[in-house]
Amino acid sequence: MTLTVRPRRRFVPAIAAAIAAVFLVTSFPAAANAEPNEISSTKVAQLRQTLESAAGQYLEAEGLLTKAKTEQAALNKSLVLAENRYLRAKTEVQKYAAEAYKAGRLGVIGVMLNANSPDDFLARSAAFEKMTARDESRISELVAARKEIDTTKAEIDGRVREQNKQLAEMKKLRAATERALSAVGGYATNGWVDPYAPTAAPAKRNSDGSWPSQGCTVNDPTPANGCITPRTLHALQQAQRWFHHYVSCYRSGDMYEHPKGRACDFSSEPDGFKNFSSKGENKLYGDKLASFFVKNASRLGVMYVIWYCKIWLAGSGWKTYRSAGGNCGDDPAGDHTNHVHLSVL
Numbered sequence: 001m002t003l004t005v006r007p008r009r010r011f012v013p014a015i016a017a018a019i020a021a022v023f024l025v026t027s028f029p030a031a032a033n034a035e036p037n038e039i040s041s042t043k044v045a046q047l048r049q050t051l052e053s054a055a056g057q058y059l060e061a062e063g064l065l066t067k068a069k070t071e072q073a074a075l076n077k078s079l080v081l082a083e084n085r086y087l088r089a090k091t092e093v094q095k096y097a098a099e100a101y102k103a104g105r106l107g108v109i110g111v112m113l114n115a116n117s118p119d120d121f122l123a124r125s126a127a128f129e130k131m132t133a134r135d136e137s138r139i140s141e142l143v144a145a146r147k148e149i150d151t152t153k154a155e156i157d158g159r160v161r162e163q164n165k166q167l168a169e170m171k172k173l174r175a176a177t178e179r180a181l182s183a184v185g186g187y188a189t190n191g192w193v194d195p196y197a198p199t200a201a202p203a204k205r206n207s208d209g210s211w212p213s214q215g216c217t218v219n220d221p222t223p224a225n226g227c228i229t230p231r232t233l234h235a236l237q238q239a240q241r242w243f244h245h246y247v248s249c250y251r252s253g254d255m256y257e258h259p260k261g262r263a264c265d266f267s268s269e270p271d272g273f274k275n276f277s278s279k280g281e282n283k284l285y286g287d288k289l290a291s292f293f294v295k296n297a298s299r300l301g302v303m304y305v306i307w308y309c310k311i312w313l314a315g316s317g318w319k320t321y322r323s324a325g326g327n328c329g330d331d332p333a334g335d336h337t338n339h340v341h342l343s344v345l
Contacts (some may be wrong), residue, residue: 021111036333055303059345065166066209072159080153086145092138194291199237202299216261226250228261245288246272257343266340277329277337287342306341
């Protein structure tokens, strides 16, 4: 007779738990808060690297352009002041020249010789020296003002050349980003921008208008628990004044902006990243958040924004963006139909 062994009852809860776990995994979307995998192919990885480099250089060139314009404005004011000083000095010198012409050199000597006493002669001599020093000072002022005008004009010309250089560089970088996007089907497209999007407080710039260089030096306040740059923190805090869905910034493991603390992913769903494309109110939430970053790009130092199969780049506007090809939303994380990606300089 064959003996049968009854299953031990203590295995039943473990089997039941395993079945329940399988049911939970297969019956519901991916767990909330899982970091989105935005890079789905080598081609997209190369694209993002190109965009990061070009967009960053574009903003740096834009900052240098702003610096050149600021310096030119200051130089223009200095030029006006120098020209006013030159006109005043020129008027005084012309007046002195006319008086000297009327009196003649012998006239001055005659005044000196007609002194009635040695003391009178010394007094007249001192007065003459004082007048000569005053007139020499006016002539020196005239020469100095003329020199300052010439120097200032040369500096202004230099700032204009710098502006033209940066404008040419920005044009080149814009073309580079558009070529990179067109290689993956990134044609120009219209992107909705909310006209009522709130205005952010501007991020800190240098006194001349350029962007300061920043590293990953402050704690990331999001659940990512890494580091971010002060400028990224500012953009995050400004956005969170009006937008309160789940957000994650720092992420290790790639060569792009997240590990550098220069990027954040803003979920369009309230409680975390979900493996499906947002619809309805949550889609509108993402639309408005993307609009906020685009509207305030120059205030926050935004390099680019990706949302719902579109990318907005500084200097280029909206372009189509596909991670895996096919239909928009086939890859919710890569196509960014479940979160708004922000990259700052």
